[in-house]
Amino acid sequence: MVNKTILITGGAGYIGSHTAVELIQAGYKTVIVDNLYNASLGAVDAIGEITSTEPIFYKGDCTDSQFLKKVFTENKIDAVIHFAGYKAVGESVKKPLAYYKNNLDSTITLLEGMKEFGCTKFVFSSSATVYLDENVVKYNEKTTKTNRPFSPYGTTKLVQEYILQDTALGEEFESVGGLQVVSLRYFNPIGAHSSGNLGEDPNGIPNNLAPYITQVAVGKLDSLPIFGADYSTPDGTPLRDYIHVVDLAKGHLAGLDYVFKQSGKFFDPINLGAGKPVSVFEVIASFEKAVGQKIPYKIVERRAGDLPEFFADCAKAKEVLGFETKLDLDSMTADSWHWQKTHPNGFSK
Ligand code: WQD
Numbered sequence: 001m002v003n004k005t006i007l008i009t010g011g012a013g014y015i016g017s018h019t020a021v022e023l024i025q026a027g028y029k030t031v032i033v034d035n036l037y038n039a040s041l042g043a044v045d046a047i048g049e050i051t052s053t054e055p056i057f058y059k060g061d062c063t064d065s066q067f068l069k070k071v072f073t074e075n076k077i078d079a080v081i082h083f084a085g086y087k088a089v090g091e092s093v094k095k096p097l098a099y100y101k102n103n104l105d106s107t108i109t110l111l112e113g114m115k116e117f118g119c120t121k122f123v124f125s126s127s128a129t130v131y132l133d134e135n136v137v138k139y140n141e142k143t144t145k146t147n148r149p150f151s152p153y154g155t156t157k158l159v160q161e162y163i164l165q166d167t168a169l170g171e172e173f174e175s176v177g178g179l180q181v182v183s184l185r186y187f188n189p190i191g192a193h194s195s196g197n198l199g200e201d202p203n204g205i206p207n208n209l210a211p212y213i214t215q216v217a218v219g220k221l222d223s224l225p226i227f228g229a230d231y232s233t234p235d236g237t238p239l240r241d242y243i244h245v246v247d248l249a250k251g252h253l254a255g256l257d258y259v260f261k262q263s264g265k266f267f268d269p270i271n272l273g274a275g276k277p278v279s280v281f282e283v284i285a286s287f288e289k290a291v292g293q294k295i296p297y298k299i300v301e302r303r304a305g306d307l308p309e310f311f312a313d314c315a316k317a318k319e320v321l322g323f324e325t326k327l328d329l330d331s332m333t334a335d336s337w338h339w340q341k342t343h344p345n346g347f348s349k
Contacts, residue, residue, distance in 0.1 A: 006030050006080070006081060007033060007072075008023070012039035013083055015245060019248075028256075033060060034057070035059065041347075043198060064109070072117040080114060085106060085156065087153060088207055100156060123182050123184065123255045127186050128273070131144070138310075150304075151305065167179055188241055191244040192245065193335070213287050214287070216297075223297055223298050224295055224297040225298055228300075228301065231308040239279050240278060240310070242278050244326075244331055246327060254317075271317060273312025276329075287337065290333045
């Protein structure tokens with residue numbers, strides 16, 4: 001048993017729930033907080049089943065300071081992993097105010113609570129969307145950050161990083177010895193837990209490639225729209241860095257170890273990716289192997305904001321975290337399909 005208690009905000013969500021499983025199995029005491037806006041209690045039940053534990057779960061909102069005060073009062077929290085936030089790119093374009101209000105207010109209110117209770121270890125769920133340098137496709141942590149991500153969602157990630165950096169490196173937490181933050185910049189998480197009982201369960205029509213494909217394969221959607229096959233890439237479709245969600249979850253344990261070793265004023269961004277560019281057609285081919293049938297698709301117009309190619313330089317994660325991915329694309333698609341096939345309607349019965 002690791003004698004440390006970790007608060008996971010958004011812990012019933014896709015990446016949060018997979019991280020909760022790994023934390024519990026690594027012996028951490030885990031407190032899950034989620035407002036269930038884009039998550040299900042079914043995920044909390046699945047965490048309990050997989051780990052044979054009774055998860056500590058609070059339903060509530062990170063913008064609610066009184067709610068957070070209750071959580072910090074009832075549990076001695078040693079570190080926070082902050083996933084909670086709205087994350088749909090398209091929705092953020094339609095509802096920017098809701099995105100800025102929720103995502104920024106959650107982080108600020110959480111930091112205020114942490115300071116009040118002397119909790120100084122913070123692992124942040126960030127995103128490669130903070131980068132945008134047309135001149136490179138392999139992003140390292142020094143790659144130019146865009147000053148204007150394509151979507152309000154992406155801008156909330158960028159601004160949250162600045163909030164964390166300024167708070168950690170300024171005087172705000174001096175009274176409690178300083179704030180130590182590691183900001184994990186994800187590339188494209190896909191896949192599901194090998195049990196088949198935990199996976200991605202998007203609201204409505206999926207925005208992202210993998211859940212769209214599995215919903216086609218399970219018969220919920222007719223065919224996959226491929227947003228352009230006329231890019232200057234090997235097969236014409238865009239390239240992305242797909243990382244298995246279980247590898248990503250394990251990357252958070254490595255990030256937690258790293259932040260526990262720090263003291264004083266500390267902020268460090270680290271990419272979490274596989275470091276391998278993979279095309280849409282390659283993802284489809286891998287899913288067809290897993291599913292055992294063709295995935296019907298239709299090539300349509302490009303999607304606004306899509307880049308031809310970007311992927312992670314993983315050298316820093318290897319060097320400072322000792323982290324590298326272990327699961328390949330076929331594991332990602334096989335585990336995704338296992339989850340979707342056994343849970344055609346996700347967690348809803
Ligand atoms: C991948 C590729 C599409 C759907 C987004 C967010 C990013 C992060 C990960 C949160 C692209 C193509 C997709 C479809 C398609 N999210 N595609 N048909 O856009 O790389 O990143 O998710 O942190 O912030 O921007 O991921 O899965 O949407 O798209 O052809 O129905 O699949 O064009 O090339 P993306 P994605």
